Amino acid sequence: MAPTMLSSNDSSSSSPTVLVVGAGISGLAAARMLHKAAFKVTVLESRDRIGGRIYTDFSFGFPVDMGASWLHGVCQDNPLASLIGRLRLPLYRTSGDDSVLYDHDLESYALFDTAGNQIPPQLVTRMGEVFEALLEETKKVREEFAQDMSLKQAFSIILKRRPDLRQEGLGHRVLQWYLCRLEGWFAADADKISLQNWDEEELLEGGHGLMVKGYWPVVFSLAEGLDIKLNHRVTKISRHPKGVRVAVENGKVFNADAIVVAAPLGVLQAKIINFEPQLPDWKVKAINELGVGNENKIAMLFDNVFWPNVEFLGVVASTTYECSYFLNLHKATGHPVLVYMPAGNLANDLEKLSESAAKNYAFSQLKKILPNASLPTKCLVSHWGSDVNSLGCYSYDAVGVSHGAYDRLRAPVDNLVFFAGEATSSSFPGTVHGAFATGVLAAAECRKTIEERCKDLELFQPAMAEEIELAIPLQISRL
Structure with a gap:
């Protein structure tokens, strides 16, 4: 396993605070976007590593992805294309369109x-x-x-x-x-x-490309510089008029203006995280209806x-x-x-x-x-089905369940609790780029809500400029 190199976010205490549950790619994408927008962000991760269901193992002496390993859709329209291209990570195409x-x-x-x-x-x-x-x-x-x-x-x-x-x-x-x-x-x-x-x-379009060097560089790039607390299993999320209060298994408590929940669907179904007040019935139904597969x-x-x-x-x-x-x-x-x-x-x-x-x-x-x-x-x-941090691999459409359950799972609750992850993507469920895109979307919704809430406060001055990401072509081979 590659070493996890993380550094603290030293944002001003006057900045709005957001907690992110889960350091998988959706949680990291949300945290990265909010961090760039001058929010004070803390990521709470239950594992002793980042990446979630992306796990690149190095014990063979070279990278082997034991979780996600493909980019599904090798084209510039893929939400991950710009990041993978910028990192100059090679792809091996294993299919056409x-x-x-x-x-x-x-x-x-x-x-x-x-x-x-x-x-x-x-x-x-x-x-x-x-x-x-x-x-x-x-x-x-x-x-x-x-x-x-x-x-x-x-x-x-x-x-x-x-x-x-x-x-x-x-x-x-x-x-x-x-x-x-x-x-x-x-x-x-x-x-x-x-x-x-x-x-x-x-x-x-573009078929499917195997990540030749593994997904670890993508995960590390998103995580670098973020305040990520490992071995912090969230057990309770409480909502109140001014924000959220989060309890962790180790006894610590965190307060924030809002929270992005990027925990796996299997974890949500197992009710490892308790919500207070309870989530609305429509949200609970969406969580319980979708299928969780295992590979x-x-x-x-x-x-x-x-x-x-x-x-x-x-x-x-x-x-x-x-x-x-x-x-x-x-x-x-x-x-x-x-x-x-x-x-x-x-x-x-x-x-x-x-x-x-x-x-x-x-x-x-x-x-x-x-x-x-x-x-x-x-x-x-791998043991994705029995791993308490995942309890499955990714979602699928179960018999008798509306595909709209994905959108209901993504919808925020009380404009305080936002949701991200592959199971919140109605367009690209079960994919890394789908999870990534929902993290970006949850961050945008969270940011908009907090900025509207704080627009009369001089203390909060959101960042005026975003980084410009160049569209670098993907490196594709077919040996």
Whole structure:
């Protein structure tokens, strides 16, 4: 883990004060914007590190992202493009705009059956076309049924109507792998994903780029110079006419004019943070309705490369639960690392195992397709679902829930409590750039509210000029 280098914000005591809960990218973005506007900002973070669900591990001797690792939408319209470009961070593009699997395309992966036989490319391509046809047919089912249902139920209806899309034998197993990767995108099984809203997310142009050097430089750049207090788990947020009062698990108390809550959706659902008075019913409903998915990573470091020079390796099986998916970091970064990425119920089940057992399971999946695989020298295992600081990876549209829940979750309460995070982004949920954008938006709303409240006070003179961010082109490679 890279060292956290933070310094205090020495703003004037006369400046309005804002607390930010959570030092993930949304919380850091909000704090950075408010800090630039001459507010006195303090970030309260429950972990002993910054970054939240962005976590770049350095224990292999080089960066490996164990949380978020892609920039979804490699284009200048991405809210993170200017920052990543300014930091001159290289991206490795793993897909184009027409990626049927969202995070990678059809030209650089190899699929195998459980006996280690590679699937003929022609069959893989044909099943990709079947998969696309299935997704297209969901729109017809959605129009026909007024009541929402799961994607899995919709697929069942489609396959009954379209015998030409039904598959048996090896074709069925390949199609299950495609469905497995769709579940990986949402970090949830298809029986939990809403038919009505599964495609509501806006996909930016440019495909998807892997952060070659990890996301840590982005996090560090946003955090530098901010007053960030680590190991400060917020337990209570009280609202009163003049501001907020915040209690921390270690007994400390903080007072401020307003607060930005950038805690993960899983933490909000678990009611680790108590609100006084209680949040309004519409807010509580939004928090509880949205789904929280789980996707973990088991990174394996090897002495040598013994796998094909493709970006992704896959194991096809009769159910999505049995399918497997490995990201080949060697192709993008030059390091001999494979990352196993289970999602949904499988990710939850693996978290119930010991770390050693989870590593063994991941390696056993690799041995199925590469019988001569050598043992890894080191392994890293994430536990996003059971980590009390996250309790899941990111949000998804659950069955029967309006997509408007994202906007309701973002809406402020009493113009004192503002909300940010990927689960408050109706356009880009589950993404780093979505989380970042909501932090910027929450800061702007908070700033506007406080400035209107303080406009008659001579003590507060907001900053007149903002930093000008140049649009530096993104550094993209496809080796």
